Amino acid sequence: MHVTENKGLMVNAGSKLLIDGNSASNVPVILSHAHSDHAKPRKGKNYFASLETTALLEKNFPESNFTSVPFNKKISFNDLSVSLHFSGHMLGSSQIKIENEKDLLVTSDFNLHKTILFNEAEIIPAETLVIESTFGLSKYAFPSREKIYEEMIEWINAGIQKNEFIVLGGYALGKAQELTAVSSLLCNETPLVFKSIYENNKVYESFGVKLGDFIELNYNLNEANVLIMPPQLITEGMIESIKKSVKKNVSVAVASGWNNSRYKNFPLSDHADFNQLIQYVKESNPKKVITYHGYARELASFINRRLGIPAQPLNKHFQLGLTDFQ
Ligand SMILES: [Zn+2]
Ligand SMILES: [Zn+2]
Structure with a gap:
């Protein structure tokens, strides 16, 4: 499995999948949640998203086509099996698990605080963890x-x-x-x-x-x-x-x-703070971590040094061979 960031997160494992982007070709696109920096649906294009994300997007993008995917249910794209898992960030926000003989989890925006509206994200074990790093500096620790x-x-x-x-x-x-x-x-x-x-x-x-x-x-x-x-x-x-x-x-x-x-x-954050990012990595127990969004370099370096897990930031237009690290 390879992952590239180029107008979205492109996962290539023989078959391809694009997360939170727009594809010029026929690669299936999954939208993790309805925030506009992740979901920019175009007229006539097809997207897969949770039921809730679909409901939020359909009213603003009536000319795009959405297929809703229930949480925790496996669907297939060629040889890849994909499931969405609630990420605690907002209504319908999803983590995305992709499996063939290897597996990879993309947290997208997530939150481990239980709020008045939602439960926290479920922590999902993964061989390769692609984790957001919005608050990837230790100074970002929020009160309960x-x-x-x-x-x-x-x-x-x-x-x-x-x-x-x-x-x-x-x-x-x-x-x-x-x-x-x-x-x-x-x-x-x-x-x-x-x-x-x-x-x-x-x-x-x-x-x-x-x-x-x-x-x-x-x-x-x-x-x-x-x-x-x-x-x-x-x-x-x-x-x-x-x-x-x-x-x-x-x-x-x-x-x-x-x-x-x-x-x-x-500080009513809808993202994990630094301690929760580390908690997620520890409990997910991956062999390899890719960080993206915000303080990606800093978080990757911390995970390498302190947790002893190979980690690196996902740079724009830079392709990482994930299999190289397993
Ligand atoms: Zn968001
Ligand atoms: Zn975001």
Whole structure:
């Protein structure tokens, strides 16, 4: 089995498979989840993805063709057997296991924190592990989810008690649904949510994910104490106009593993932190590790030195012969 990164993750094991990309030829394409940096479906093209990912993508890409694949069920592409396993990152997010006489697991984006919405990723044994390395530096160690939730409840309730209006920033797909549940279920505050968030919330609910109550934002700022919106739309101008409209002070917090916001930050990451990346590698017990996304070089070097497992980053346009390491 060979793996190359070139507009997606190309797995070549006699037959070929492309993960999270677009193929010019007839290579089957599997999409690990619905985030736009992984899934860019094109008109008339065919894609395989989990049931949930298919539901999220179909509404934005009605001109692409999706075949949904249930979790934990093997399907065949020529001589390759493929199965999807929940990755704990967002609704429908999948790890991808590929087997012939060898086996290879691609974690894609994953999370080992159990959240208010989902269980953590299942750790899957693999001979070759291709693992994301977004937070592949030891300084990225996040507090437990419970602790972050406690701090959020305290901060939100304290603000509301001071008669403030609370704005929570989180990406419309994935983070905003967790924020909806934190506000609605943990703080008992039915939030207003932007239209894009409202629509994604509805898809989550259609799969039985419990978010509590929420209201679509539509010139109705006075109906709630909390507003959930995409962080890139939070500007000084936006905050000023909210202030004028609700006639209250406005407190802003953003939920992200990357603390690069000038507002209050809650490290509600939907990726594994450094310790969880290492935990995954140890428990998956691979003979060879390939790292990709974020701090790939740094994580590979740590795995080589500290765990004694051959590891290297997957560089763009650089082909690795995985069989060389077995
Ligand atoms: Zn993602
Ligand atoms: Zn990603």
